[in-house]
Amino acid sequence: MSAERTLLGLIRHAETEWNRARIIQGQEDTVLTPEGREAARGWGRSLAGRGYERIIASDLTRARDTADLVNETLRLPVAYDCRLREQDWGRWVGSTVRELRANQPGAVEYQEAMGWEFRPPGGESRVDVLERSLNALRDAAERYPGERVLVVCHTGVLMAVTHHLLAMEYLPEEGNPLQPYHLHRVAAKGGVLTLDKLNEPLA
Known part of the structure; x- marks a missing residue:
């Protein structure tokens, strides 16, 4: 494990x-x-000068496109990692939460009360998301020791990683520590991840 801080x-x-x-x-x-495309271009301009040296993104189209738009300004090397994908929501994909609450009474509430074991029918658990996300981040830190790496991912990844590093139970009553469309910094050294800063403005 690298002793340098990434x-x-x-x-x-x-x-x-x-x-x-x-x-x-x-x-x-x-x-x-x-509007999302224009926002991503704006994030690129905001991130210029912050010292990022490369981008790693989920391989899903929405993350790849966001990385490309951000990179119109940054002009950095880009790599993709399928471990940074959104949580697999199984048979709930294509529905809204409102529809699920109406058509499957109690199903959403039951899963939410499971905390880390939340698993949509036919999908993966939050623990699964956390494990693959942490592995992706540790590998990136090992591969690029001492660098600043921009990671373009998904809400499920962000929530799993930050809830874990904040030692939260991932229950509804805890609230959401993340502000939407902000930058969240994680430091990695010797294989250990720590929170550096949450909710840094992107504008």
Whole structure:
């Protein structure tokens, strides 16, 4: 394990058409809205001068497109890692939470009360998401010791990593520590990840 400190800056992909309609995406490939594309370009301008040396992104289209748009300004090497994908939401993909609450009474609440063991039918658990996400971040830190790496991923990845590093139970009553469309910094040294800063503005 490298003894050098690597800084990983995590951001979520820009807004998609499914985000706007509040449809659960999971690992379905979806496209960015025009407003999302413009926001991503703005993030690139905001991130210029912050010292990032490369980008690693989820291989889903919405993350790849966000990375490309950010990179119009940054002009950095880009790599993709499937371990940074959104949580697999199984049979709930394509539905809204409102529809699920109406059509499957109690199902969403039951899963939410499971905390880390939340697992949509036919999908993966939050523990699964955490394990693959941490492995991806540790590997990036080992591969690029001492660098600043921008990571373009998904809400499920951001939530799993930050809840873990904050020692949270991932229950609804805890609230969400993350502000939308902000940068969240994680430091890695010797295989150990720590939170550096949450909710850094992107504008």
